[in-house]
Amino acid sequence: MKLKLNGTDSEITDGITVTGLLETLKIEPGRVAVEVNLHIVKKCDYDAHTLKDGDSVEIVNFVGGG
Amino acid sequence: MLNDKLIIRGIEFRSRLWVGTGKYKDFEETAKAIEVSGADVVTVAVxxxxxxxxxxxxxxxxxxxxKYKILPNTAGCYTMEDALRYARLARETGVSDLIKLEVIGDEKTLFPDACATLKATEILAKEGFIVLPYINDDPVMALRLVDAGAAAVMPLAAPIGSxxxxxxxxNIKIILEQAKVPIVVDAGVGTASDVAVAMELGCDAVLLNTxxxxxxxxxxxxxxMKHAVIAGRLAYRAGRIQRKLYATASSPIEGML
Incomplete structure (x- = not known):
């Protein structure tokens, strides 16, 4: 299925969960926040939240700033 | 300086110097500079x-x-909606309830949009954030922000990075007199003496990056900067002498030949 991942069109396995996506991308869940279609997904829901074709997913973390 | 701890909403701060993490050569230099500065509040961007x-x-x-108190910012946000989005994402990382609220109103000066900052402060404070808004050196706005639920107010010294x-x-003095929350000078300082001046005025902390x-x-x-904050704070607590136009001798006249 197609996902918009941090603004980039990406092809990802059907029915993947947020946890699965982070594992695929080798991203440590503790250091990020995830938003799907402008709604924040709480960490406790990462396992249960299944992504759908066409979802827009944003994964953010902290970078240097003032 | 016993019992001179900065406390905001029950959070105790070790240092009155707060530092940003932007514009460093690499993460190693960032980490080293922050360690040497003695700061315990460290701002980051989302x-x-x-x-x-x-x-x-x-x-x-x-x-x-x-080891450090992470203070996420909403830098780069030009609307209230964007600032709320960044603040909520920042909190969802699970690292901090603090938010350095910035809603920028002008690209060239990076001055804050006062109306959007006020509305965002009200909403985020109700959501349980510890809101630290960046504002112009505007005493009236400082009071409005306190009413809206700001935990501290962070007036700029001068434009960001200037x-x-x-x-x-x-104006900073008036803000200090009127707003009954901690005041953190945020942005625009250039060197140690600028930091000392802010602390001598009675500011509770200084936030700087560039x-x-x-x-x-x-x-x-x-x-x-570490020494400037300490020196400025000590001088403020010690109470400076009055400025006078003419000289007063330090050595006695009595006993002269």
């Missing part, structure tokens, strides 16, 4: 994770959230 570069490092591998120092010490990161030797400047 941005997209680099998902395609598996080797990209995480800032928090260098700045331990157990290094001009405190341009309107009298003044250290942009110095020729950031590590030495970090150390200078």
């Amino acid at each position: 941005r997209r994770t680099n998902i395609f570069d598996k080797k990209s490092e995480n800032l928090l591998d260098y700045i331990d959230p157990e 290094g001009l120092g405190i341009r309107n010490p009298y 003044a250290i990161a942009g110095a020729k030797d950031p590590i030495s400047m970090a150390e200078a």
